[in-house]
Amino acid sequence: MPYDPSAFPPFAVTVDLVVLTVRRHSLCALAVRRGEPPFQGRWALPGGFVRSDEDLATAAARELAEETGLHVLHDPACPATANAAHLEQLATYGDPKRDPRMRVVSVAHLALAPDLPAPRAGGDAHSVRWAPVEDLLDRDGHARDGEQAAPLAFDHARILADGVERARSKIEYSSLATAFCPQEFTVGELRRVYEAVWGVALDPRNFHRKVTGTPGFLVPTGGTTTRQGGRPAQLFRAGGATLLNPPMLRPEA
């Protein structure tokens, strides 16, 4: 009964991307404006069809490159080309009514990238932008510039919320927060990543003790920088560890 090659309902399969970065102390996601119905003119997550000979991860990496110019950091040993991002599968959404035109199953992926100079719009510049995730998820009005009062297209608000939640929890027990930083970064910059993603303030002294004391998290490069003002800070690079033990603790309440 299963796997009858002639009798199965056909589906369209897409990948959608939750691309997150930290800009100006807030967590931002990449949004594209839809140029055609349905949801014409509304903001949506970038994505597209999976090609017939393409793996899901390959399709996600292709869409990411098309949309942002970012490349996926495959090999942890390779110290990352300039525009490197972390990419992982997030979840799959297949409600029969999620696309009014046809049955579409979307395999959402989560990408984390350092703050980039420009969104590098694929076609026209003002159809792609970084937006704070609160703005994209807040449908309860108080749109501050009157632009994004409308919620995201399709079920993309839920996908984005799931991606943000994944990122928030994953930086607790993994070294993924370094994916938001440039290749070399300071402890303060890493702390501001945690503060932006979690939306809390962290004690700089305890944070410094914690991350420098976790083996494999950070390796000093020897250099220092003063780009944040104040006393020069040591520069670090992400260490080999991917899982942090003990984990970073997110303040409660």
Add this chain to the structure above:
Amino acid sequence: MPYDPSAFPPFAVTVDLVVLTVRRHSLCALAVRRGEPPFQGRWALPGGFVRSDEDLATAAARELAEETGLHVLHDPACPATANAAHLEQLATYGDPKRDPRMRVVSVAHLALAPDLPAPRAGGDAHSVRWAPVEDLLDRDGHARDGEQAAPLAFDHARILADGVERARSKIEYSSLATAFCPQEFTVGELRRVYEAVWGVALDPRNFHRKVTGTPGFLVPTGGTTTRQGGRPAQLFRAGGATLLNPPMLRPEA
């Protein structure tokens, strides 16, 4: 360019199930024997096509019920019917070559169930069984009864490994381990779940202190039981908490 309703490659979409339980102190998964090519005669994970009007979670719940008679525990307030299981989406597998016949994208789901009296085979009894996950994943020989030397069909070994890994990590920070227990259970039974899933031995006294001290994890029912031998043990029911803070700590090394 995206979402052209007339031009997209068609996919078959299936759900595959990693159904885990704890039997006789070891973590077991449900396996079905394939009755037709490809991989005829090999063991595989249960699964089937998603119907054209069906949500992914619905399809997974349907397959689970067909294969095991288990029903999904939807409402945490409802104290679970007799055969209740936890069900969640695991990951999606879409390698173009994962099925030799056609392009199949499989949305794998993870189900956790208490030890059941009988596997409740759908059709013929000996085509469905519980097998220790080590037996199903160990392809390096030493098959103890000469039966499961062959690896699982398709990419099901990887799916199973991912599901086991998800279960192992998720019982650390959530109360999911109670999904392996009957409605009422003792601290010792819960500890044996952790020991079986993690494959370690835990100190009964520290474990008892920890789980009874975590708010919302366990609520005493008032009853006691002596089904494990020895001194009668208090019976508990799963509390409302789903996230454990602080988490259970898996011994390292």
Add this chain to the structure above:
DNA sequence: CTGTTTATCGTCAAGCAGACGACTATGATC
């Protein structure tokens, strides 16, 4: 030179985890 900013080191108390002793309440065995 003084104030401001950020980085970094130290101290201290509270809490939690691992190791482990001690006691309790059953059933099994002699």
Add this chain to the structure above:
DNA sequence: GATCATAGTCGTCTGCTTGACGATAAACAG
């Protein structure tokens, strides 16, 4: 019934981690 084996439950002690926070260091702005 005494004894033993088995599980369960309660305590104690010690070391480590954490959170709160004081203090110092090194840059820049006026």
